[in-house]
Structures are given as C-alpha cells and as structure tokens.
Amino acid sequence: MKHIAIIIASLLFSILFYNKSIGLNLSMFSLITIVILVIYNSEKFKSKTLLLHAFAYALSAIFVFVNHSSLAIIANCAAFFTLVGTVSQSSTSIYVQWFNGIYTTVAGFFHRNFETNEAAQKVDWKKDVDYAHWAKLIGIPLIFSIVFILLYKNGNPIFNDLISKINFDFINIQWVLFTVLGYFLFSNILNPVVVEPATSKDLQTTNELQQTATFSVEKLKKEKQLGTTLLALLNVLLAFYIVTDLMSLSSIETSKASELSNHVHSGINTLIASIIIAIGIILYFFRGNLNFYAENRILKNIAFSWICLNVILIVLIAIKNHIYITSFGLTYKRIGVHIYIVLTLIGLITTFLKVLKIKNLAFLFRRNTQIAFVVLLLCSTINWDAIITTYNLKNADDYDIDYLINLSNRNAIILYELRDDIEISQHNKNRIETKYQNHILNLSQQKWQELSYETVTNAHVNNPKTH
Amino acid sequence: MNVPENLAKSSLLALVIFWTIISSVHFDQNVLLYVMLSFIPVCISVTIVILGTICPFYWSAKGNDVTNKQVFKLCFPYYTCIAFGLCSYGIVVSNYDLHFSAFCLSAFITTNQSWLWFAKEKTRIDDRI
Numbered sequence: 001m002k003h004i005a006i007i008i009a010s011l012l013f014s015i016l017f018y019n020k021s022i023g024l025n026l027s028m029f030s031l032i033t034i035v036i037l038v039i040y041n042s043e044k045f046k047s048k049t050l051l052l053h054a055f056a057y058a059l060s061a062i063f064v065f066v067n068h069s070s071l072a073i074i075a076n077c078a079a080f081f082t083l084v085g086t087v088s089q090s091s092t093s094i095y096v097q098w099f100n101g102i103y104t105t106v107a108g109f110f111h112r113n114f115e116t117n118e119a120a121q122k123v124d125w126k127k128d129v130d131y132a133h134w135a136k137l138i139g140i141p142l143i144f145s146i147v148f149i150l151l152y153k154n155g156n157p158i159f160n161d162l163i164s165k166i167n168f169d170f171i172n173i174q175w176v177l178f179t180v181l182g183y184f185l186f187s188n189i190l191n192p193v194v195v196e197p198a199t200s201k202d203l204q205t206t207n208e209l210q211q212t213a214t215f216s217v218e219k220l221k222k223e224k225q226l227g228t229t230l231l232a233l234l235n236v237l238l239a240f241y242i243v244t245d246l247m248s249l250s251s252i253e254t255s256k257a258s259e260l261s262n263h264v265h266s267g268i269n270t271l272i273a274s275i276i277i278a279i280g281i282i283l284y285f286f287r288g289n290l291n292f293y294a295e296n297r298i299l300k301n302i303a304f305s306w307i308c309l310n311v312i313l314i315v316l317i318a319i320k321n322h323i324y325i326t327s328f329g330l331t332y333k334r335i336g337v338h339i340y341i342v343l344t345l346i347g348l349i350t351t352f353l354k355v356l357k358i359k360n361l362a363f364l365f366r367r368n369t370q371i372a373f374v375v376l377l378l379c380s381t382i383n384w385d386a387i388i389t390t391y392n393l394k395n396a397d398d399y400d401i402d403y404l405i406n407l408s409n410r411n412a413i414i415l416y417e418l419r420d421d422i423e424i425s426q427h428n429k430n431r432i433e434t435k436y437q438n439h440i441l442n443l444s445q446q447k448w449q450e451l452s453y454e455t456v457t458n459a460h461v462n463n464p465k466t467h
Numbered sequence: 468m469n470v471p472e473n474l475a476k477s478s479l480l481a482l483v484i485f486w487t488i489i490s491s492v493h494f495d496q497n498v499l500l501y502v503m504l505s506f507i508p509v510c511i512s513v514t515i516v517i518l519g520t521i522c523p524f525y526w527s528a529k530g531n532d533v534t535n536k537q538v539f540k541l542c543f544p545y546y547t548c549i550a551f552g553l554c555s556y557g558i559v560v561s562n563y564d565l566h567f568s569a570f571c572l573s574a575f576i577t578t579n580q581s582w583l584w585f586a587k588e589k590t591r592i593d594d595r596i
Contacts, residue, residue: 099548107547110579114539114586173491195544 013182
C-alpha cells in the first residue's frame with residue numbers, strides 16, 4: 001500500500017513540476033506532503049509541536065500561492081525541512097530538525113539501505129510483497145480497461161471525443177526520470193531518519209547551566225573583577241557614543257541622501273560590531289561558575305545596563321533608518337536594516353534572559369534560531385514589492401523610479417495603475433507600460449500548475465474573451 | 468577496504484546515470500561510441516573524488532578501532548548534505564545546463580552509493596565485535 005501511495009505521489013509530483021515554473025504546484029505539493037506524512041506517521045502527529053510545524057508549512061504554502069515571491073518559496077522550503085525533521089524527532093532543537101530534514105530528504109534512501117539487515121530484509125520483502133499478486137492486481141484491470149475503452153469508443157461519439165482528448169504526449173524518458181526523482185523524494189520523507197549522534201546529543205543537552213566541580217571562589221573573584229572593570233568601561237564608552245550620536249541625529253540634513261545613507265550605514269556597522277562583541281563578552285563571563293558566585297550582582301547589573309545601552313543604540317539606528325525611508329522611500333536594503341534591527345533586539349533580549357535565568361549557550365542558539373525561523377515565515381507573508389511601490393509613490397518625499405521599474409513583475413499592475421498620478425518622464429511611462437504588458441502576457445501564458453493569486457484575481461485582464 | 472572494486476562499480480554507476488540523463492533529452496544513434504569514450508574521463512573523475520573525499524574518512528578511522536559502519540554513521544550525513552548543497556548550487560549557477568546537471572546528479576548519487584559500499588564492507592574490527 002505504501003508503495004502505491006508513493007507511486008501516486010510521484011506521478012503527481014511530475015504532473016505538478018515537470019517543465020513548470022513555481023506557483024500553485026508548490027502549494028499543492030506541500031499539501032500532498034502533509035497528507036502523506038499524516039497518513040503514515042499518524043501516531044507522531046498527535047504531538048502539538050508537529051501539528052504546529054505542519055500548520056506553519058501549510059501557511060507558507062498558501063503564501064507561495066498568494067505572494068509568489070522568492071522569499072515565500074525559501075520560507076516554504078525551510079518549513080518543509082523543519083516539518084520532515086520534526087517527524088523524525090520532534091523534541092530536538094530547530095537547527096537539528098533542519099539537519100534531520102535535509103538529511104532525510106536528500107539521503108534517506110541510502111541511510112535506510114545502510115541500516116537494513118540484508119538477510120532479514122530478503123525474508124521480509126518476500127513475505128510483505130507478493131509480486132505476482134500485484135502484477136495481476138494492476139495488469140489485468142489495466143488490460144481489460146483498455147480493451148473496453150477501445151470497444152466503447154466506437155459505440156458513442158461523445159465518449160469517443162472525450163477519450164481522444166486525453167493526451168499522453170507529455171510522457172517521455174525525461175518525464176519518467178523526473179517521476180523517479182519524485183519517487184525517491186517521497187520514499188525518503190515517508191520514513192524520516194535521524195542524524196546520530198547529533199540528535200541524541202541534542203536531546204541530552206538541557207537549557208540549564210550546571211555548576212561544575214572546579215568551583216573556586218578565588219578564581220571567580222578575579223574573573224568578576226576583570227569583568228566588572230571591562231564592562232563598566234565599555235558602558236561609559238557606549239553611553240558617551242550614544243550622547244554624541246543623539247547630538248548628530250538632531251543635525252542630520254534630510255535633504256541629502258548621501259549624508260543620510262552614510263549615517264545609517266556607519267550606524268549599522270557600529271551596531272554589528274558592538275552587538276557581536278557585547279554578546280561575546282557577556283557569554284564569556286557568564287559561561288560557567290560565575291553564574292553561581294554569590295557576589296556576582298554588580299557584574300550582572302553592569303551587563304544588564306550594557307544590554308540596555310545596546311538597545312538604545314538599536315533604537316537610534318532604527319530612527320535614522322526611518323528618517324532615511326521617509327525621505328527617500330523604501331528599498332529592500334532599508335527593509336533589511338529594519339529586520340536586522342528586530343533580530344538584534346531579540347538577540348539582546350535572549351542574552352538578557354540567559355544571564356538572568358542562568359541558561360547555557362544551547363538555550364541561546366535554540367531560541368534565536370526558532371525566532372529567526374518565525375521571522376522568515378512572517379516576512380514571507382508580505383508582498384514586499386507591492387508595499388515598496390505603493391509606499392514610495394504615495395508617501396515618500398522622493399523616490400527612485402528606476403529602482404521601482406527594475407523590481408520584479410509583482411509591482412507591474414500597481415505601477416501601471418499609478419503611472420498617471422505621479423510626475424515622471426514619458427520614457428519612464430513607456431517603460432512601465434512595457435513592463436505591464438509583458439507581465440500580463442506572462443500571466444496569460446501560465447499553465448494551471450503555475451497559477452498564483454495574482455493570476456486568478458486578474459483573470460479578466462489576462463483573458464480578453466471575458467470582456 | 469576494497470578500493471579498486473569500489474572505484475570500478477562507482478565508475479560504471481556514474482557512467483550509466485550520466486548517459487541516461489543525457490539520452491533522455493536527445494538520443495543520438497552514435498551514443499554508444501561516446502559512452503565508451505567517456506568511460507575514461509568518468510573513471511578519472513570518480514577516482515579523484517572518491518580517493519580525495521571519501522577514502523580519507525575510512526583511512527583515518529583505521530588506526531582508531533572504529534568500524535566502517537561507525538564512520539558512515541558519523542560522517543556521511545555531513546558529507547551528503549554538503550555534496551547536495553554544492554551540486555544544487557552548481558546546477559543553478561550553470562543555468563540548468565544539461566551536461567553539467569547530469570554530471571552533478573551522477574556525482575551526487577555515485578558518491579552516496581560509494582559511501583554505502585565502503586560501509587557495508589566487513590572490517591577486522593567488525594569480526595572482533
């Protein structure tokens with residue numbers, strides 16, 4: 001039964017993806033994957049974590065159809081590997097789940113082949129699969145169906161017409177090889193495997209930091225002194241930098257793009273260096289027994305204040321980036337800066353929690369990777385091209401029309417609709433119209449597997465017959 | 468470790484996969500001649516890849532009382548994930564060029580199978596266990 005399911009799934013895989021670009025097919029593939037995984041791992045799907053991951057995967061599949069963006073496709077692939085990894089072992093860290101998911105998908109067949117006891121399998125195989133029975137079960141009904149179809153064809157013109165419309169031209173050796181690839185993929189994910197010893201080691205690792213046997217008050221006292229001096233000095237330095245940054249912020253001239261760009265970029269560079277060093281130093285001092293040293297209060301408070309100062313630094317960069325965006329519009333890089341700021345803020349909060357609740361490095365990695373995955377999924381739900389175009393044309397004081405025209409075709413309709421409301425040259429208007437016409441032509445030539453929400457909603461534009 | 472046997476089997480496997488993919492797109496009647504001629508470069512590539520990237524793992528384990536199965540279990544997942552990443556990257560960068568894609572696919576499958584063949588060989592440590 002399992003083999004039949006895999007064969008059906010692999011045939012669907014070929015029908016969906018062979019010689020097609022991404023669209024509705026990836027969403028449908030995701031749903032097929034979920035259904036197959038649920039059927040053959042029904043016991044495991046009672047776990048809430050697994051259900052949550054299946055939901056995230058289904059959601060990412062919907063957004064592939066809705067947004068049709070590269071980011072949505074990347075998020076869908078990440079969610080696919082996470083789900084497969086969660087089926088293989090649901091209690092591990094998300095990065096181990098990714099690893100298990102990728103390993104299962106690309107090499108599950110080889111792994112199972114390695115693990116199978118050959119002698120035992122030969123006996124089981126014969127017992128489990130009765131080839132003659134399966135040949136009869138598939139072959140005899142197929143032969144009789146073909147004979148009767150040929151007979152009925154001559155008896156009824158409508159039936160004859162319908163049968164003649166069935167076209168198997170798409171089947172060729174390449175198509176068959178593609179189906180084999182689909183079979184390989186589905187047979188791999190149906191029986192997820194785990195990477196050892198990475199999985200068992202991850203399961204054994206808790207989030208709590210343990211006091212070690214080498215606890216020495218004398219040593220810890222010296223370490224605390226060093227940490228307090230260093231962090232206090234860095235606190236003063238950062239506070240001074242923030243004051244000067246605040247002063248410079250008030251003197252920024254918003255009319256000069258180069259000046260604003262310089263401010264944001266230098267700020268980001270400072271931020272990257274500062275945050276990495278900050279987290280590194282904090283992790284170094286709070287890596288072990290210093291967490292359990294009774295007189296570590298001052299060091300902890302200084303570390304917390306340094307984290308707070310870094311948060312202020314982040315807010316300042318966010319303000320600068322916001323001024324930049326209001327004056328010169330949104331771009332992917334400027335949005336990227338905002339996302340980076342959010343991730344950095346989360347990184348600082350988790351570092352704060354690590355020190356406060358005496359957690360280990362594994363806790364930090366686990367939480368941060370989980371949050372990064374959620375941020376990726378959330379970002380994939382937004383049609384950034386449309387947001388950038390609408391914001392720049394309607395709200396920004398100044399914008400780069402070349403940048404907007406060179407974005408992907410997902411903003412073609414918005415640009416076309418707003419082309420008369422904005423002051424641009426005739427040359428640029430022509431470019432917008434060409435982009436729009438090309439986009440509409442592409443949409444009208446899409447096969448059903450390549451459909452997206454945009455194609456469905458603009459069906460009246462794509463199909464002139466419906467006017 | 469029976470390296471020559473592994474190299475021979477792997478070369479044959481790589482050759483079959485490579486030409487199956489190529490022939491699926493454009494079948495040439497003179498293909499048999501090309502297949503025979505291409506056995507030499509395929510053999511050289513397979514030898515370089517297997518001796519350079521797979522055998523060192525098994526050789527380094529020889530002196531440490533580790534079985535081939537343990538080496539496979541420990542190193543193969545990382546190897547295959549990296550190989551998959553590199554092959555996928557190569558295929559995308561080559562703009563899905565048929566010959567390069569066939570080369571990458573055959574390299575990926577052959578190296579994985581070669582790992583498996585080495586892992587299934589019985590070692591002296593296996594006998595002791």
